[in-house]
Amino acid sequence: MKNVAKRRHRPLTEAEAAYHGGYAEGRRFGGCQAIMERVQSYVPAPRDMKVLYIPQGFDAIDEGVILALQQSVRECVVGSPAAMLQEAGQHRPDVVLVMNGLHVFPENHLEQVRGIRELGIRTAIWFVDDPYFTEDTASICQHYDIVFTHEEAAVSFYRDKGAQRVIYMPLAVNPGMFHPRRTEPQHQYDICFIGTGFWNRIDLFNQLAPYLADKKVFIAGSQWSRLARLDVLGRFIHEGWIDPATTVDYYNGAKIVINVHRTCENGEDNRNTHQLEGNSINPRTYEISACGTMQITDTRGDLPRYYRPGYDIETFTTAADLQRKIQHYLHHEEERQAMAWRGLLTTMNRHTFNRRMAELLGHL
CATH class of the missing domain: 3.40.50.11930 (Rossmann fold)
Incomplete structure (x- = not known):
C-alpha cells in the first residue's frame, strides 16, 4: 500500500474565515426560523x-x-x-x-x-x-x-x-426577549458563560483553563477576579453586568453556552441557613435554549421534567466530562445544531411565561 502524505490545510485568510462564519450563522438562523414555524401557538383564555x-x-x-x-x-x-x-x-x-x-x-x-x-x-x-x-x-x-x-x-x-x-x-422564559436572532462577528464565540463567579463556577473554570486557552471564549459577570487561573482566562473575562438584550446576542452568537447552577451551601454567596437542597433549574436553562443555541448544563433533579438530556439539552458531571463534550460538539456542527433546535422547540412549546402564568393563575 502506498504511503499517502497527509494534506496540510493552510490557515484561512480573514476574508475566507468571515465567509465561512457568515455561512454557518445563516444556516443556524435559518434552522431556528424553521423551528419557530413549528411552535404551537398559545393564546391564554383571559x-x-x-x-x-x-x-x-x-x-x-x-x-x-x-x-x-x-x-x-x-x-x-x-x-x-x-x-x-x-x-x-x-x-x-x-x-x-x-x-x-x-x-x-x-x-x-x-x-x-x-x-x-x-x-x-x-x-x-x-x-x-x-x-x-x-x-x-x-x-x-x-x-x-x-x-x-x-x-x-x-x-x-x-x-x-x-x-x-x-x-x-417552576420558572419559564420570556420569548419576546429571548429568541433566535442574527448576530454580528463581535458576539460570535466558541464558548460562552454569563453569570456571577460563585465558588463552584470558579473551581470548574480553573480546571478548564488549560483546555480553553486556545479557544474563542467569552465569560462575563462579577467576581471572576476570584479565579486562580487569571493568567490564562483573564483575557476572556468581561467584568460586570450585561443587560438582557446584549446577553441574547452572546447566547445567539455562541456555538456552545455553558450553564452552571450555583452551589446551595450556606456561606459567603448564599443565605441558605436551613440548608435546603436545590433541585430546580435556573432561568438561564430556559433562556439559553430559547435562543436556539447548544447548551451544556450541570445536572439538577428537576431537569428531566422539562428537558430530555442527550436529546434537547446536554449535561455534564465533572470538568473532564464537560471538556470532552465541548470538544465533541465543537467538531460536530450538525449534531450540535440539531440538539440546539430541539431545545428551542421544547422551550417555546412548553416553557414560556404565557403557559406558566395560566397554571399559576389557576391557583388564585
Whole structure:
C-alpha cells in the first residue's frame, strides 16, 4: 500500500474565515426560523381578574411575567416594592402578586403585606431564588395567603414554617426577549458563560483553563477576579453586568453556552441557613435554549421534567466530562445544531411565561 502524505490545510485568510462564519450563522438562523414555524401557538383564555404585580427589578423575569399577565387577566397594574400598600388601596386589585420579596424590598415589606390583607385583598408571592435565601424566606412565607416556589424541595419547608398554601411553580422564559436572532462577528464565540463567579463556577473554570486557552471564549459577570487561573482566562473575562438584550446576542452568537447552577451551601454567596437542597433549574436553562443555541448544563433533579438530556439539552458531571463534550460538539456542527433546535422547540412549546402564568393563575 502506498504511503499517502497527509494534506496540510493552510490557515484561512480573514476574508475566507468571515465567509465561512457568515455561512454557518445563516444556516443556524435559518434552522431556528424553521423551528419557530413549528411552535404551537398559545393564546391564554383571559380571566376576569385584576392583578397588582410587584416586580423584583430583574427585567428578564419581570418583563415576561408582566406581558403574560397583560394577556391573561382583565387588568394588570405594575406597582413598586416601596409603595405596594398604597397602590393596593388605590387600585383595589383582586390579588397582589409579589415577585420574590427579596433584595430590593424595603424593611416595611411585611408591614405592607399585612396592611394589604387587612384591606381584604389576597396576597401571593413567587419565590424564584430558592433555596439560596432561606434565612429570609422562612419568615416571609408566613405573611402571604399563597406561596409559589420554583423549588420543589421548599414546598414542605414553607408549610412547616406556617405558610397556609404552598404550590410548586417552576420558572419559564420570556420569548419576546429571548429568541433566535442574527448576530454580528463581535458576539460570535466558541464558548460562552454569563453569570456571577460563585465558588463552584470558579473551581470548574480553573480546571478548564488549560483546555480553553486556545479557544474563542467569552465569560462575563462579577467576581471572576476570584479565579486562580487569571493568567490564562483573564483575557476572556468581561467584568460586570450585561443587560438582557446584549446577553441574547452572546447566547445567539455562541456555538456552545455553558450553564452552571450555583452551589446551595450556606456561606459567603448564599443565605441558605436551613440548608435546603436545590433541585430546580435556573432561568438561564430556559433562556439559553430559547435562543436556539447548544447548551451544556450541570445536572439538577428537576431537569428531566422539562428537558430530555442527550436529546434537547446536554449535561455534564465533572470538568473532564464537560471538556470532552465541548470538544465533541465543537467538531460536530450538525449534531450540535440539531440538539440546539430541539431545545428551542421544547422551550417555546412548553416553557414560556404565557403557559406558566395560566397554571399559576389557576391557583388564585
